[in-house]
Amino acid sequence: MLNKYPMWKYLLLGAIVLISLLYAAPNLYGEDPAIQISATRGATVELATLDKVETLLSEANISPKSTVLENGQILVRLTSSEDQLIAREVIGEELGDGFVSALNLAPATPDWLEAIGGAPLKLGLDLRGGVHFLMEVDMDEAVAKAQEQMVQDFRAELREQKIRFRGIRKANTETGIILRFTSQEVLDKAVDYLKPINPGYLFDDAQDNSEFVLTVAMSDEKLKATKEDALQQNLGILRNRVNELGVAEPLVQRQGADRIVVELPGVQDTARAKEILGATATLEFHPVDSETDINDALVGRLPSSSIVYKERDGRPHVIKKSIILTGNHIVDAQSSLDEYGRAQVNISLDSQGGSKMSRFTKDNIGKPMATLFIEYLPTGKKKANGKTEIEKREEIANVATIQAQLGRSFRITGLDNAAEAHNLALLLRAGALIAPIQIVEERTIGPSLGKQNIDNGIKAMVYGLLAVVLFMFFYYRKFGAIANTALIFNIVMIVGLMSMIPGATLTLPGIAGIVLTVGMAVDANVLIFERIREEIKAGKSIQRAINEGYSNAFSTIADANITTLITAIILFAVGTGPIKGFAVTLMIGIATSMFTSIFGTRAIVNAIWGGRNDIKKLSI
Structure with a gap:
């Protein structure tokens, strides 16, 4: 029988509607401004920390919605963005360097929805606020x-x-x-x-x-591969450093041949982020040349295998150019205090580094070994190609006599204070950058601007949807109402799918992609409805006109959507940041609009008019 669906198709459609509604529902509950408190290595988040945080908030006259300690982190939910910024400042000052206080937006999703994996859309930097860095590798x-x-x-x-x-x-x-x-x-x-x-x-x-x-x-x-390796390794190291900062849902991705984009949602004070992301610090361990007189070395009389470096206080040492070990073998570094209360960094090496250190120290007990600290800093001057010059600074952190054979764990001293030891440990844990990087562009987007972008995007979508709904209803009458129902369901499906897909982020261009999809979704129904009108005018029965309207318009709809899908795939492949966000929503929108405009509306039409031979006129 024409225009009749079997029951399983209606059940399938109902299941898809239910699943889409369930996973789109968390977006109705919104998000709470929150602070996520985590510990760096050497510190722990415990109940005493939670009590201290609650006391600090009470003293600052801030009433949080809730404070919870879970999985070694404290999540503080607040009532407004103003309270959030004040609370972060108060908590950050009092807890000190052992803890990271990151601005966040915590979903207000009910527990029963979270239990089935429901979560709201992840918002991009332009909607949530935060800081954007464009970094260039030297x-x-x-x-x-x-x-x-x-x-x-x-x-x-x-x-x-x-x-x-x-x-x-x-x-x-x-x-x-x-x-x-x-x-x-x-x-x-x-x-x-x-x-x-x-x-x-x-x-x-x-x-x-x-x-x-x-x-x-x-x-x-080989030269090309060397540059590519430098970019990829720096990319991985920056990701590690961002994780150490404790920022929620960061973005670190390459752009072009020598640039990296870093986006940190929720971060407003960029000083700490710039200090950690842009720093290029590492260690090298060298044998000390005890045979060369320091006075001869200072006037240039020293072997070609040796070189002079100074400690921070200006005291010179002659060390050998040969390297025992580089910072690339460091797998862990923790700052602490020694038995005299002086700052130190405890180093752990990988197996290869441990073997190298063990072999060298075994054969050199009683001899001195120098720890060389290397960092790259921008000078502010420009090269001929317009890039900023980078100055390489090298100084001896300490010179220690090897007392016994060392293995994979040892410590370095000679640091000024605990804060310097903490920062050095963080950099060594995250890895030394293979090549220096400099920040060539920096943008900070405030939370209020992000909220304004969301409001404007929603307004654009609502106005576009309203215009399309009114046109379809007045021009195609009952069939227009069916198309409008499918259109609204299409938006629900897009939101539900993007909420389910790991890593999918909604940006302002992504909202533009949804608005574009609204017009494209009814475009298929316009083709179908006009074809049905033509078949009726040609004298065919109502049931035959509906059947051939959907069947004959399908190839045209498929061709138009496939070409648009190819364009969206290319945009996603070659684009970055906002362009990718637009491409993702466009691809999802194309898939859902084809489903709703063909399968969805057909199911409703079949349920209302299918199998009836008494219909003399259609409201189309």
Whole structure:
């Protein structure tokens, strides 16, 4: 029989309607301004901390909705954004460096909805407020580091094979190194050994003033891979640092070949974020050159294998250039106080780093070892290419005598205060940036502006929906009312799906995508209804006209939506930030609008007019 659905189709439609309503419902309850309090390493959040927070809020005349300690974190729900900012300032000052107080918006979803996984839409920075950083990776420094690593690797490989060489230094090209040998025979032996185990490098040997010189340079592919690795590693390290800051629902993603976007929802005071995100700090452990007199070294008389560095108080030391260990092997770092109340950082190494430290200290008990602290800071000056110059600062944090064989855990001292030790520990835990980065753009969006964006977006959606609903109702009458029902359900489905999808974030352009979907959703119904009108005018029966209207319009609707879907996929693939937000809502909207305009309206039409032969006229 024409225009009749089996019962299972109606049950399926009912189930989809119910699920969509359930997962869209949390958005009706809204969110409470909240503060999320978590501990950094070395501190714990406990009941005493909760009592202290409640006391601080009471003293500040702030009445929270609730304060809860769960999973090692305290969540304080407040009644307004003003109370939220005041409370964060009070709590942050009193609790100190051992705790992170992050602004947040806590869903007011009922427990029964949370139990089935219900949660409100995650809002983007433009709707929630917060800070946006655009950071640029210094690729020149990344290549220079790779060049220094080449010198160390090739020196170690030649020494391991007992191939004698006169010297190794960096080339002026900044992408390679120069090795000098005493004879062509030794040079050929070095090339035969080095070339197979170092793919991606170009080897070129030549005789220069009776010296036999081997130039090794990075190929274009190797250079490109080095820059890509620097960006990807910095990306991962920045994610770790953002997690240490305790910010709720942050965004860290690449933009182009050498830039990274960091968005921190809820953060208004950017000083702490800039300090942690932009800092480039690491440690290197070096043997101390005890054989070279410091006075000779200060006037330039020192071996080529040694270099002079100073402590913070200006006291110089001669250390060897060879590196025992770098900060890349650090897996944990905690700040604490030693037995004399002085700040220190307790270091834990990975297995490879522990093995290196163990081997070196075993053979050097009673000898001094220096901890070199390295950081990169912007100078404020500009390079010829317009980028800010980065200054590399190196100083000795401490020099300690090795008393016993060390393993994967040890400590460093010589820090000024507990705050410096805490920050250094945080940076070392999160990882040292492979190359320096600088903030090239910074935008702060206040909570009030985010609320204004939401209000404006909702107004635009309501006005657009109202205009479409009125047109459809007056032009297509009963069929228009059916299309309007499907349109409203379409919006519910979009909200429900975006609430269910992990990582999906609604931005202001995303609201624009929903508004666009409102027009596209009824477009399919317009095609169907006009086709039904044509079939009736051609003299076909009502049931036949309805059936052929839906059947014949389907191919046109599918073609139009598929081409739009392809465009949305391309936007999502190549776009960043707001463009991705627009693409996501557009893709979801296309899928839901096809479902509601074809399957949804057809089910309602079939339920009202299907199978009836007594219909003489349609309200269309």
